[in-house]
Amino acid sequence: MTDMPDTTLTGDPSHDAPADHGDDAAGYYTPGDPIRDTKAPEGPIDERWQTRKFEARLVNPANRRKLDIIIVGTGLAGASAAATLGEAGYNVKSFCYQDSPRRAHSIAAQGGINAAKNYKEDGDSAHRLFYDTVKGGDYRSRESNVYRLAEVSTNIIDQCVAQGVPFAREYGGLLDNRSFGGVQVSRTFYARGQTGQQLLIGAYQAMERQVAAGTVEQFTRHEMLELIVVDGKARGIIARDMVTGEIQTHLADVVVLASGGYGNVFFLSTNAMGSNVTAAWRAHRKGAYMANPCYTQIHPTCIPVTGSHQSKLTLMSESLRNDGRIWVPKKKSDCEKDPREIPEEDRDYYLERIYPSFGNLVPRDIASRAAKNVCDEGRGVGPEVDGVRRGVYLDFSSAIERLGRDGIEEKYDNLFDMYARITGENPYETPMRIYPAVHYVMGGLWVDYDLQSTIPGLFVTGEANFSDHGANRLGASALMQGLADGYFVLPHTIRDYLADGPFEKIQESHPAVVEARQAVEERVTHFLSTNGTRSVDSYHRELGNIMWEYCGMERTEDGLKKAIDLIRTLKDDFWRNVKVLGTADSLNQSLEKAGRVADFMELGELMCIDALNRRESCGGHFRGESQTEDGEALRHDDQFAYVAAWEFAGDGELPVLHKEDLVYTAIEMKQRSYK
Amino acid sequence: MKVTLKIWRQPDAASKGAMHTYELDGVSSDMSFLEMLDVLNEDLIAKGEDPVAFDSDCREGICGMCGLMINGQAHGPEVTTTCQLHMRSFKDGDEIVIEPWRSDAFPVIKDLVVDRSAFDRIIQAGGYISVNTGSAPEAHSVPVPRDDAIRAFNVATCIGCGACVAACPNGSASLFMGAKITHLGELPQGQPERDTRVVGMVAQHDAEGFGGCTNIGECTAACPKEIPLDVISRLNWDLHAALRHGR
Amino acid sequence: MRDARASRSTITLKLLMAASGLLFILFVLLHMYGNLKAFSGHDAYNEYAEHLRTLGEPMLPFEGFLWIQRTTLVVALVVHVYAAATLWRRARGARTQRYVMKKNLASSFSSRWMRWGGLTILLFLIWHLVQFSFGKVNVAGGETNDPYNLLVDTFETWWMTLIYLAAMFALGMHLHHGTWSAAQTLGLTNNVRARRNAKSLGWILAVVIAGGFSLVPICVLAGVITK
Structure with missing residues (x-):
């Protein structure tokens, strides 16, 4: 398998010598000891998982029902883990803030799920999927984890098919595959544009089966508000019943966070309204390191903002860029005109101009950044929101001429319908308007090979952890990772930890439990008694604007420092001046949001510090100071080939940076080029 | 534009609710319906009034969390979810009546928020294929005819939004059940549990207090995903088969 | 639900409803056909009425077939009404808090009127049996032991014809939705085409049966059928 040259990284001579600059983030953090994953076995990369599975201790079936597992989140990673651990006979408690586990935001994933089945016999293999994923992540992911992901990907498909997931099939009745996100093999399994939905329903049904069997107890409309750590180990959570307002203590032997990503720190994103960082952030404050929080994926083809009322952004499949041409007017004075009246010579097909060989198909981050640049120049189109037109045209007129309207309908009809429904414009007649939006975060809580965080007994799966996608995620890989973690990885690694259990029973009167509970109650009381003048949403919106402006597609030292100041001021004001009405003992959506926004503020600051520290451009992270003469992202492997794992040092204290060096034995680091 | 909103307000499950009237100005036709309610809530908060509670999550029409009865129609005048309904479907000066789903099996929690956990319990009663993780055969070992898969x-x-129940004069969840029965029943993997699945799910449906189906078709007209009535026929057929098999 | 039984479900009630409904469809179809004998005149009609009593002889005793048929129909009626009443009660219990505003989008008037329409037909049925089978009531005051003359006397009274026409309208409506609904409940409409066919069949049966029944009273009133 390992036919790739074994090269340990020592810095890439092709790079420009690192610019002589100081530590950008000096004064914003405290340097800490290096951190290392101690769980991945040594040896050839394709044998590590087998070895780990064998070495991880077993739990006697008779003991399993005495072991309590809390799982927070019911998306692909959470529901699949709940189902699998329930089947194994553990006592699982599953929490979600939605009214049903089936509504977790994994459901919105459109494109597909990768798996190295090689059904097309086009040269795919676990090794190639591994290679593509590491390369796609711009060499900022941990190779052992990624290899394992590629390896178990095939089991996921078998499992889902057996559960009745209706994947697309060919006439012969076998599964269909397509190529996705620019890779050269067809390894993406899909269920029309609703793959996430179908996979989640499969996992949800498997979990409901365990609810019926009595191994899983589900707590819907419950929000985790604090982690309980006793003697250095995660032993439970404090949750709020969102209907009655009751603050509940749930104790367990182990806690799993599968609580998703934190893209909503930007206020506007493609995430669900309720997606939040609270579970992860509370764990971070209790000792779990947060890794690479600045790695954000921004998706270029979303429907633009129409006004200050906008609550969320809707993604449209990237496949639209296969046939649509992206342009803006050359002259600012044309921006208000009907696009059909702007003659060809007055249009700037900027991607085709700047990147002649890839044109409209440049990677997500490049397309996104270019769109922001032209809009910042004042050449954006569509409605003016806060003084700027944020939109570029995605024009299908030449494709319609070439393929005919029928041809376009066949390929994109559902997307065109969706666009028309949301915007009220007919994309067959006028060009679509698109703009980038925050879509996914690669950063998350730091975990080792076992998916265990720096708090023993706290495991983190899915988008909530950091491990597999590096600085950028490939299309159709998020679903793969969520299910790999939940079905096939965590159930094996968690047993090694649980083999020491059941742990000593703790009482609700234990000081650590009482402290956690009080902290939650105090926060609730604070929000309800502040009686300020501004709504929670207005703070969230402002935080989002700061993040988008300074920690969005392009980040600079000055901008990030400014953002940190702005966030600190905003946070201060928030705690003194927020207005939350209603009571604690009923459904109170403002109160729920207040807690989430409070945590987003702290996270936002850390994201900026992380981005400030990483004076290089990699994947979804673009530092203005680190680009080639042509404006291309420039990595600095000699300085930044590490995972930045941040430790919370206390309120008002500087975060502590622990570096995990990334060592590649099965792949060689290369700089990308799309010219 | 300006609209008059008549909204069901109910502080909690135990209290009695009533319709309240609100005037809202400055509504843009580009707003989604829920964004319009967000704006109303910001207004209410500014005035010190309790904002209107309503459910929504993905706001892109796929999670099924949102669902309001708008002017007597589940999810409003378009065939889509409430979150995908836009204010351009309304005119300046319109009066809009907003109510929660009405079903005794979906008790109101607050204002426009209802408890749909009955749907989870119906799925728990058999809406799955029993296959433990890791025990699945190779995916290509069982071909599925393409039309069946489609x-x-x-x-x-x-x-699972519940619009079918909300629209049904009998408060029946047959379309929801039929969709699951048909989904799993079309696939070879779903065959072994076909009888127990339908019997379990229907028994749970009845125990939850949903009404019986009278095949009148309001459900399918309200369904944002346009699930056809055929699935109820399939549900009935499968129940017969279970009866014949002595289940 | 571990103790779940298919036989105790609402769908089983509906199956019973569909099965009994199909018996009624068969019955009204034959009944309507028999009524058209009125166009053949007094003797042919009365002979047909008499024949019904001797049908199946000598295997069956006098009126044997009629009693078998009556028993079957009474059982079917009890089942049909019981199922309807139970489902009606369930439906009322499923939504105790009504909507302030509710629009009907897809349902036909006939489908929404099944219960009240059914009740109308039931009341009519009682009157009809009193008038023609058990009680033999001649509203015109004439003889009651001659079926043909009783028929003509009845429908020469304009308001009797009106009552019967109204009842036939109710029956037509009931058949229109009932036929399709029975097909759906029996699981025979598992695709678009079958669904369309079942709906068409509902229309056809409604028009043929209600229309066929209505011809006789109309023609009596119009003077086409006379003593």
Whole structure:
């Protein structure tokens, strides 16, 4: 398998010598000891998982029902883990803030799920999927984890098919595959544009089966508000019943966070309204390191903002860029005109101009950044929101001429319908308007090979952890990772930890439990008694604007420092001046949001510090100071080939940076080029 | 534009609710319906009044969390979810009546928020294929005729929003159940549990207090995913088969 | 639900409803056909009425077939009404808090009127049996032991014809939705085409049966059928 040259990284001579600059983030953090994953076995990369599975201790079936597992989140990673651990006979408690586990935001994933089945016999293999994923992540992911992901990907498909997931099939009745996100093999399994939905329903049904069997107890409309750590180990959570307002203590032997990503720190994103960082952030404050929080994926083809009322952004499949041409007017004075009246010579097909060989198909981050640049120049189109037109045209007129309207309908009809429904414009007649939006975060809580965080007994799966996608995620890989973690990885690694259990029973009167509970109650009381003048949403919106402006597609030292100041001021004001009405003992959506926004503020600051520290451009992270003469992202492997794992040092204290060096034995680091 | 909103307000499950009237100005036709309610809530908060509670999450029409009765129609005048309904479907000066789903099996929690956990319990009663993780055979070992796979997919797009129940004069959840029965029943993997699945799910449906189906078709007209009535026929057929098999 | 039984479900009630409904469809179809004998005149009609009593002889005793048929129909009626009443009660219990505003989008008037329409037909049925089978009531005051003359006397009274026409309208409506609904409940409409066919069949049966029944009273009133 390992036919790739074994090269340990020592810095890439092709790079420009690192610019002589100081530590950008000096004064914003405290340097800490290096951190290392101690769980991945040594040896050839394709044998590590087998070895780990064998070495991880077993739990006697008779003991399993005495072991309590809390799982927070019911998306692909959470529901699949709940189902699998329930089947194994553990006592699982599953929490979600939605009214049903089936509504977790994994459901919105459109494109597909990768798996190295090689059904097309086009040269795919676990090794190639591994290679593509590491390369796609711009060499900022941990190779052992990624290899394992590629390896178990095939089991996921078998499992889902057996559960009745209706994947697309060919006439012969076998599964269909397509190529996705620019890779050269067809390894993406899909269920029309609703793959996430179908996979989640499969996992949800498997979990409901365990609810019926009595191994899983589900707590819907419950929000985790604090982690309980006793003697250095995660032993439970404090949750709020969102209907009655009751603050509940749930104790367990182990806690799993599968609580998703934190893209909503930007206020506007493609995430669900309720997606939040609270579970992860509370764990971070209790000792779990947060890794690479600045790695954000921004998706270029979303429907633009129409006004200050906008609550969320809707993604449209990237496949639209296969046939649509992206342009803006050359002259600012044309921006208000009907696009059909702007003659060809007055249009700037900027991607085709700047990147002649890839044109409209440049990677997500490049397309996104270019769109922001032209809009910042004042050449954006569509409605003016806060003084700027944020939109570029995605024009299908030449494709319609070439393929005919029928041809376009066949390929994109559902997307065109969706666009028309949301915007009220007919994309067959006028060009679509698109703009980038925050879509996914690669950063998350730091975990080792076992998916265990720096708090023993706290495991983190899915988008909530950091491990597999590096600085950028490939299309159709998020679903793969969520299910790999939940079905096939965590159930094996968690047993090694649980083999020491059941742990000593703790009482609700234990000081650590009482402290956690009080902290939650105090926060609730604070929000309800502040009686300020501004709504929670207005703070969230402002935080989002700061993040988008300074920690969005392009980040600079000055901008990030400014953002940190702005966030600190905003946070201060928030705690003194927020207005939350209603009571604690009923459904109170403002109160729920207040807690989430409070945590987003702290996270936002850390994201900026992380981005400030990483004076290089990699994947979804673009530092203005680190680009080639042509404006291309420039990595600095000699300085930044590490995972930045941040430790919370206390309120008002500087975060502590622990570096995990990334060592590649099965792949060689290369700089990308799309010219 | 300006609209008059008549909204059901109910502080909690135990209290009695009533319709309240609100005037809202400055509504843009580009707003989604829920964004319009967000704006109303910001106004209410500014005035020190309790904002209107309503459910929504993905706001892109797929999670099934949102669902309001708008002017007597589940999810409003378009065939889509409430979150995908836009204010351009209304005119300046319109009066809009907003109520929660009405079903005794979906008790109101607050204002426009209802408890749909009955749907989870129906799924728990058999809406799955029993296959433990790791015990699945190789995916290509069982080919599935393409048309069957397509039909299974089409009905598996149900988002569990509850509009079918809300629209049904009998308060029946037959369309929801039929969609799951048909999805799993179309596939070879779903055959072994076909009888127990339908019997379990229907028994749970009845125990939850949903009404019986009278095949009148309001559900399918309200369904944002356009699940067809055929699935109820399939549900009935499967129940017969279970009866014949002595279940 | 571990103790779940298919036989105790609402769908089983509906199956019973569909099965009994199909018996009624068969019955009204034959009944309507028999009524058209009125166009053949007094003797042919009365002979047909008499023949019904001797049908199946000598295997069956006098009126044997009629009693078998009556028993079957009474059982079917009890089942049909019981199932309807139970489901009606369930439906009322499923939504105790009504909507302030509710629009009907897809349902036909006939489908929404099944219960009240059914009740109308039931009341009519009682009157009809009193008038023609058990009680033999001649509203015109004439003889009651001659079926043909009783028929003509009845429908020469304009308001009797009106009552019967109204009842036939109710029956037509009931058949229109009932036929399709039975097909759906029996699980025979598992695709678009079958669904369309079942709906068409509903229309056809409604028009043929209600229309066929209505011809006789109309023609009596119009003077086409006379003593």
